[in-house]
Amino acid sequence: MAKSTPLPGKNVRGSASGRPIMALLDLLGRRWTLRILWELSAGAQTFRDLQTACDGxxxxxxxxxxxxxxxxxxxxHSAGEGYQLTSQASELVEKFLTLNDWLDSWARSLK
Amino acid sequence: MAKSTPLPGKNVRGSASGRPIMALLDLLGRRWTLRILWELSAGAQTFRDLQTACDGxxxxxxxxxxxxxxxxxxxxHSAGEGYQLTSQASELVEKFLTLNDWLDSWARSLK
DNA sequence: TAATGTGCTACTAATATCGAAGCATGCTAT
DNA sequence: ATAGCATGCTTCGATATTAGTAGCACATTA
Incomplete structure (x- = not known):
């Protein structure tokens, strides 16, 4: 059975509750998903540029x-621009990945 | 070759830059990682309780x-308490915990 | 018309994860 | 002391996911 897109209200891998957070955790926990959101947060990209940005x-x-x-x-996906985040995703990435200070402190603590 | 733990300063899957963000994206993009952090944000858990919380x-x-x-x-991991988040991880998970409004709006927009 | 860019699909191989079973250690009650 | 029981795992074959390479179809540009 093919893996389906985890969405709020649906059964997702690891939870049958339908809770949006579970759908989000499943979605974001798939390989390359976070990286793609991260790369697109810098601006729209074509499929191939995105692929390059994601280290091939x-x-x-x-x-x-x-x-x-x-x-x-x-x-x-818009014909002229390529792939880009929706405004909703931008909000998410902003909350989720504006981690500069945290990242610095994490990196320091592991030295 | 076994997959190694992605850490700041190291080469990680999908990036040889050593940038902390890349290590974090790799780490969090592995199955169950986000879910485990989420479950532990409610408090310390034993290995088996955590397993149960993660739907087996x-x-x-x-x-x-x-x-x-x-x-x-x-x-x-502390003998008496079981597994728990470090204070650093708690800060990180704060980001998810403050997603309630975002999650509601995401769920609504997909109905 | 040939070259180039874009968004893919198809296929096989490699890797990661699942799922069930079971082991070792340290309790705790009998 | 010993028979449970909880905890923290390890092992292994089966299954699912991801990687990697090749190449197709369409559009634009030269």
Whole structure:
């Protein structure tokens, strides 16, 4: 059975509760998903640019992740611009990945 | 070659830059990692309780994730208490805990 | 019309994860 | 002391996911 896109209200891998947080944790816990959101937070990218930015990850995975992110309305594709975050995703990435201070302190603590 | 724990300053899957953000994205993008942090944010848990909370995920994966999280100093294990977040990890998880409004709006937008 | 860019799909191989079983240690009650 | 019981795992074959390479279809540009 093919893995389906985790969305609020649906059963997701590891939880049958339908709670949005579980869908989000499942979605973001797939390989390359966080990285893609991160790379797109810098601005719109074409499929190939995105692939390059992701250190040459397979097109098959990139494409699967983009499909999931589009179903989850976190990414949209527009002909001229390429792939970009929805405003909703921008908010998420802002909350989630504005971690500069935290990252510095994490890195220091591990030296 | 076995997958190693992604840490700041090291080469991680998908990036040779050593940047802390890349280590974090790799670490958090592994299955169950986000979920474990989420479950532990409610308080310390024993290995088995954590496994139950994670809907019966395999002990092998849970154990691998816990090892990684301990190496990354995001989780500690104390004999009496079980597994728990470090203060650093708590700060990080704050980011998820403050997502309630975002999650509601995400869920609504997908109905 | 040939070259280039873009967004993919198809396929096989490698890796990661699942799922069940079970082991070792340290309690605790009998 | 010993028979449970909880905890923290380890092992292993089966299954699922991801990686990696090749190449197709369409559009634009030269």
């Amino acid at each position: 990850a397979s097109p098959s995975v990139i494409n699967t992740r983009l499909k999931e992110l589009r179903e989850a309305r976190l990414v949209i | 995920a395999s002990p092998s994966v849970i154990n691998t994730r816990l090892k990684e999280l301990r190496e990354a100093r995001l989780v500690i």
